[in-house]
Amino acid sequence: QVGVPTIERIVRYCRYLERLYYVEKRDVISSAEIGEALGLKPTQVRKDLSYFGEIGKRGVGYSVEELYFHLMGILPCPKDCRLFKIALFGVGRLGKALLDYEMFSKRGIDIVAVFDKNRQKVGKTINGRYIYHIDEVETVLRAQNVSIAIICVPAAEAQSVIDRIVGSGVIKGILNFAPVDLTVPKDILVSNMDISAELEKLIYFIREKEYG
Amino acid sequence: QVGVPTIERIVRYCRYLERLYYVEKRDVISSAEIGEALGLKPTQVRKDLSYFGEIGKRGVGYSVEELYFHLMGILPCPKDCRLFKIALFGVGRLGKALLDYEMFSKRGIDIVAVFDKNRQKVGKTINGRYIYHIDEVETVLRAQNVSIAIICVPAAEAQSVIDRIVGSGVIKGILNFAPVDLTVPKDILVSNMDISAELEKLIYFIREKEYG
Numbered sequence A, B: 001q002v003g004v005p006t007i008e009r010i011v012r013y014c015r016y017l018e019r020l021y022y023v024e025k026r027d028v029i030s031s032a033e034i035g036e037a038l039g040l041k042p043t044q045v046r047k048d049l050s051y052f053g054e055i056g057k058r059g060v061g062y063s064v065e066e067l068y069f070h071l072m073g074i075l076p077c078p079k080d081c082r083l084f085k086i087a088l089f090g091v092g093r094l095g096k097a098l099l100d101y102e103m104f105s106k107r108g109i110d111i112v113a114v115f116d117k118n119r120q121k122v123g124k125t126i127n128g129r130y131i132y133h134i135d136e137v138e139t140v141l142r143a144q145n146v147s148i149a150i151i152c153v154p155a156a157e158a159q160s161v162i163d164r165i166v167g168s169g170v171i172k173g174i175l176n177f178a179p180v181d182l183t184v185p186k187d188i189l190v191s192n193m194d195i196s197a198e199l200e201k202l203i204y205f206i207r208e209k210e211y212g
């Protein structure tokens, strides 16, 4: 069983190596250099990279091409991601920014259904997707075989939206932006996004650098 | 030197314990239960919690109150965060959603200046903040003593905005949402946000659970 932090690091290695491979056309890279770029200890990098199979040579470093494609094999590729149909709830500022985000199609993130409760938005289309009313959630999620939900509704509405989504019986994972703790059955995976935590981390490291 | 992943876990422990302390009014918690809730191995939890000083008792677990306030002491508290003035670039859908995000003020995240290049937006105010034109960036960042920038401009514009920000000489950290790799001097910390990576991680763990 691989833990959440390991996969988070693998995603970061992939993003970093993608740039080295395609943009900087680098051939070789050491665990020390990867660690330096990503704020990780070289021992952690070596441990991670050997967890999924031996690919580096001591003293020489890793082949960027070999390492990149080896790690990409661990993560779901765009083709795999596309198998998971996604619904987005709340077509407000954040929801619209996500619907228009160019990286989603590149990574195979396929948002097939969009929901809102505002009668002036329902029935329109946005970026080619029809906006359903929240009352249609059960039928639409089943008909479109949706398994992941992105929550972009106000905090006060989030739990009631979740209860309806869970009631559809098809959801396996939730990416939640609403600043509330959601109560969800144990078999559904929830990932809570909080941009303020990203800023707290940034401030921690700036202080660390300034005052050591 | 504490690594980035350790601080990421500390932030997650704090959010989790905040709920246990204030909402569920729990007294004691074990490393196993923390690990279960956050997708971490209990050994990793124990290692993290002992890194910053001994607080638990073998066999009994940790006092939720003691642990919560101990960990909160490691992270910048709202009062500390408020010392770091923040500027946001790009008052579009994402920028507006961030300016209106209620958790920022709760965590001491203080966005003092906002910039755009669209003449129809410049000169207006949003959530009480005046929208400056990007051409005023050097003067305003210095005058307001800004040290952190949040980038919400289109990918094609991001590097040129960064170059101007760096030119001001006061920026120490950048939270970047634009889907491009930014070239930034080594002494400036950059944190790149990518929601598609969050969804890739979610899909990885759903697959792991389904097919093991």
Ligand SMILES: NC(=O)c1ccc[n+]([C@@H]2O[C@H](COP(=O)([O-])OP(=O)(O)OC[C@H]3O[C@@H](n4cnc5c(N)ncnc54)[C@H](O)[C@@H]3O)[C@@H](O)[C@H]2O)c1
Pocket: A089, A090, A091, A092, A093, A094, A095, A115, A116, A117, A118, A121, A134, A151, A152, A153, A154, A155, A157, A161, A176, A177, A178, A179, A193, A194, A195, A196, B096, B097, B098, B100, B101, B102
């Ligand atoms: N996690 C983060 O870092 C972060 C950052 C910014 C905003 N947010 C959060 O994201 C959410 C959306 O923010 P926003 O600025 O886009 O808000 P918004 O008000 O612009 O949009 C909310 C949308 O949700 C819709 N809605 C309300 N109740 C609904 C329901 N029951 N079912 C379906 N749709 C419903 C509204 O009609 C509206 O279109 C908020 O909860 C906000 O706090 C989180």
Ligand SMILES: NC(=O)c1ccc[n+]([C@@H]2O[C@H](COP(=O)([O-])OP(=O)(O)OC[C@H]3O[C@@H](n4cnc5c(N)ncnc54)[C@H](O)[C@@H]3O)[C@@H](O)[C@H]2O)c1
Pocket: A096, A097, A098, A100, A101, A102, B089, B090, B091, B092, B093, B094, B095, B115, B116, B117, B118, B134, B151, B152, B153, B154, B155, B157, B161, B176, B177, B178, B179, B193, B194, B195, B196
């Ligand atoms: N990282 C993620 O997960 C994620 C998710 C959604 C969107 N995004 C990205 O966030 C960015 C903003 O997205 P959006 O939907 O809000 O776009 P948007 O078009 O609604 O807003 C962009 C804003 O930037 C302003 N702008 C353009 N050039 C500028 C410049 N040189 N200086 C100052 N302001 C300038 C525009 O006038 C506009 O107000 C895009 O790069 C998008 O790809 C990232």
